[in-house]
Amino acid sequence: MNSFLSTNAPKFEQVLIAIAAFFTILMVVFYLAGKANGRKQRPMAIVVLLGPAMILLSAGLIVPAIQTILFSFKDANSVKFIGFQNYSWLFANPDMRKVFFNTLLWIVVTPFATTALGLFLAIMLDRMKRESVAKSLLFMPMAISFVGASVIWKFVYDYAVPSKPQTGLLSAIVRALGFKPSNWILTQPLNTFLLMIIFVWVQTGFAMVILSAAIKAVPADIVEASALDGAHGWRLFKNITFPMVRSTTIVVFATMLVTSLKLFDIVRTMTGGNFGTSVISNEMYAEVFVRFDQGRGSALAVILFVFVTPILVYNIRNLRRERSIA
């Protein structure tokens, strides 16, 4: 450990100096800005208060984003510009088309499944006896990372040749029911849906907790009034509860949509992208860090970015509208 400190001490020194310099500059700027008054005061305040955030934002987000877009038009080592070749390769390659299709499948199925299941559970568990116990149990998978969850589910989907002892839970269940187990993770397109179940298992608790909070926020007098008017069960849900939690549902749905669009861990851990289960972010990682092709990896990142943007825009506009109503 001594040798580690002695060889790296200069680096720490530099870091400390840089931090000190940063704060000194900030202090000077604040001091000077504080001196300004009159007509200059407001624009000055905007610059001083917004400036650091803008600088950090551009260093951490805007510059890398622009760089990624530039890289997507360059070759594997980011040296030569090659026009749209990376993109044309992505769209011409049959394996890649499968990847896009899988990603589409993920964003169509998983947000619906998690949000609907979350909403269903939130309503069913609402005002139930020992509600918190049931909720805690359902929320628990959320505390596990996708990688951890995948490792657990690997044991569920595990397959052994029929002549050997079966180790997979799913195979055991199927066999107990009198059917023949198959090699789950290999069976296309079933395998993609099996991976989605992991996502739903992890994320449903989260959706349920948020939606349950929204349901609890529905004023009791409205519920009571509608009950007096004869609304029960499905009608109460359709006409009263759901409209009141609609915006929360949309936020949950959008969050799930973005999470499933960016999904990487489950595919990486379960299949490594093999057997026709790969998605965009897995290919992005594989291109950059396994096949060392920055161009194609960046092009995939840009495509992902293009997909995510409209969802984020919709989400933000929705939040704004809600704020203006409130």
Next chain:
Amino acid sequence: MSISKKGCLATVGVASLSLLATFVTTVAPANAAINCNKVIGTGYAQLKGKTVTMFTSILDPELSKYQKALASFTTCTGIKVKMEGSNQFEALLPVRVKGGNAPDIAIIPQPGLLAQMVATGKAVVAPAQTLKNVNKYWSPGWKGYGSVNGKFYASPNSANMKSLVWYSPKQFAKNGYAVPTTWTQMMTLADKMAAAKQTAFCGGIGSGGATGWPATDWLEEVVVRQFGAKVYADWISHKVKFSDPKIVAAMNTVAAWMLNPKYVGDVKAIATTTFQSAGLGIPTGSCMMLQQASFYAAQYPAGTSVAKNGDVWAFYLPGINSAVKTPVEGGGEFFAAFSKRPEVQELQNYLSTPQWAINRIATAGSGGGWLSANSGVPLSAYKNPLDQLSAKYLADKNSTFVFDASDAMPAAVGAGTEWTQLTSWFADGKSVADVAKAIDDSWPAQ
């Protein structure tokens, strides 16, 4: 695909997070008086007070074994060896060499990196005595991997062996099977096992994000066995394509071997079986043979006897074409020098002698794990019988030694389509022609 490559990939992924683990230590001279002529050999000048720096990816506890093995050299010549190991070796070496801060000697684990170092113009050719030793003790294949553009730069350090087949001597004895010494014998034996309703070959190519690499090894073993080192080298440089009749023929040989339901049972299951668990059934006879590298011994749980007459043991994967003598696939490391100072050359000379290898093997202890392809090392120097078995073929001067081909191909193929397409070959029953075409199409344009 070797373990080192996977380590390297993982390193890239976490490079920004990991601290640079760097250990610097100096070899301390041994106190006991030793017979220098016997321990390190003759012909070394006394160069007291001189120091040679060595940079490597080897870390403790292996690194300290090197230091222990070099102690006698320091005692006898007065040359101190300062070894520095880093887990960022492959990223740092090019930076240090280009920045004018090159170590005197670097232990390079890949022929590609050696070529890259030679291209910087900073690497120096090996001294005459080192070349003489290498000519005398190593097979031409090994010398070739230490050479760039026909000039010899780096003598081999350690070696590892892939061309092994794991089997159970107890099960073989029970069934009256003999260890095959030719490919035809191996297939006849497999037929016999199939007739006895046994699974002749175990297989597993699952390896997370690197799934498929064991299959690339099987194909490589067959390519070198059927067509020799020249075709193998041309295959790596894509002069011989995957769709070339030769490679297609090799793929068909693999298909008749590891994709043959008669021998392996469920072919598809090979794609989802991890390479680690593939051969665990060998001691009980649930499958009989597994082609896998020497490191596979570590997969068996404690209590399994890995011995010539034990639960598991290995035999040399036999050749196919008698014109290709003792084909061996494996890997190794090389000592590349960046200075011509006399003390550096003296150390280079020493590192190319059997004495060095014997001293290094001695520090490995009874567990072994360090092999040299130096034919001057008597097999009796190895305390571990498995090391003895591997060394017998690695150090054969007539052997046809080749490095892992997928490691040497462009990453888009060697860590990309070759893995995924061969996996698809097993998992989806993709045809040989389609697999070959998909890999050829993905070859990066120069």
